Amino acid sequence: DTAVSQTPKYLVTQMGNDKSIKCEQNLGHDTMYWYKQDSKKFLKIMFSYNNKELIINETVPNRFSPKSPDKAHLNLHINSLELGDSAVYFCASSRQPGEIQEAFFGQGTRLTVV
Amino acid sequence: GQSLEQPSEVTAVEGAIVQINCTYQTSGFYGLSWYQQHDGGAPTFLSYNALDGLEETGRFSSFLSRSDSYGYLLLQELQMKDSASYFCAVRGSPLMDSSYKLIFGSGTRLLVRP
Numbered sequence: 001d002t003a004v005s006q007t008p009k010y011l012v013t014q015m016g017n018d019k020s021i022k023c024e025q026n027l028g029h030d031t032m033y034w035y036k037q038d039s040k041k042f043l044k045i046m047f048s049y050n051n052k053e054l055i056i057n058e059t060v061p062n063r064f065s066p067k068s069p070d071k072a073h074l075n076l077h078i079n080s081l082e083l084g085d086s087a088v089y090f091c092a093s094s095r096q097p098g099e100i101q102e103a104f105f106g107q108g109t110r111l112t113v114v
Numbered sequence: 115g116q117s118l119e120q121p122s123e124v125t126a127v128e129g130a131i132v133q134i135n136c137t138y139q140t141s142g143f144y145g146l147s148w149y150q151q152h153d154g155g156a157p158t159f160l161s162y163n164a165l166d167g168l169e170e171t172g173r174f175s176s177f178l179s180r181s182d183s184y185g186y187l188l189l190q191e192l193q194m195k196d197s198a199s200y201f202c203a204v205r206g207s208p209l210m211d212s213s214y215k216l217i218f219g220s221g222t223r224l225l226v227r228p
Binding site: 004040041042043044045048056090092100101102103104105106107108 | 144145147151155156157158159162164199201203205215216217218220221
């Protein structure tokens with residue numbers, strides 16, 4: 001049983017397209033996150049939701065829009081994809097925002113924009 | 115702002131002991147975490163230090179000195195499967211908005227040779 005699962009695992013798309021990545025966690029956690037890992041393996045937080053409410057919104061282009069229909073799901077929609085959006089996107093969860101130090105990560109979605 | 119420094123690469127021999135250092139500069143500090151990431155895999159939580167001293171979990175230990183803004187991950191009895199990237203990550207002070215962010219270092223690539 002996968003704790004944090006995200007789909008798709010791989011996504012290849014053309015510039016200008018709109019795409020979504022889905023994430024679900026079955027750990028009963030209250031808090032979910034989206035991280036971006038670039039080609040140099042640098043991991044940077046993008047968004048955090050606690051119980052469906054946005055609590056962290058880093059300096060991310062507004063082409064990126066997260067949506068949390070319930071506390072077990074956090075999806076990421078990206079409009080007008082650009083070459084620079086190519087990266088691995090990780091969804092993660094923790095029991096509470098205050099327990100972010102022990103986060104559980106999904107397997108990642110490798111997005112390639114061509 | 116917050117920044118973390120760790121060596122980019124470390125090489126060691128199977129069965130040996132290796133120490134991966136991490137120094138940090140933060141405007142607030144709540145704790146230091148360590149994560150392991152195999153190529154193509156998800157970051158996996160290893161350990162967390164909120165207080166000074168050594169935390170031991172099997173072959174892995176993590177140390178923190180808050181006065182020196184320094185920590186390290188110690189891996190003993192190295193095995194081939196320990197070849198991976200290791201990230202230190204800082205959680206900011208609960209008094210600041212960085213409390214709910216995990217800021218990652220750039221990672222140390224560990225190569226274990228036979």
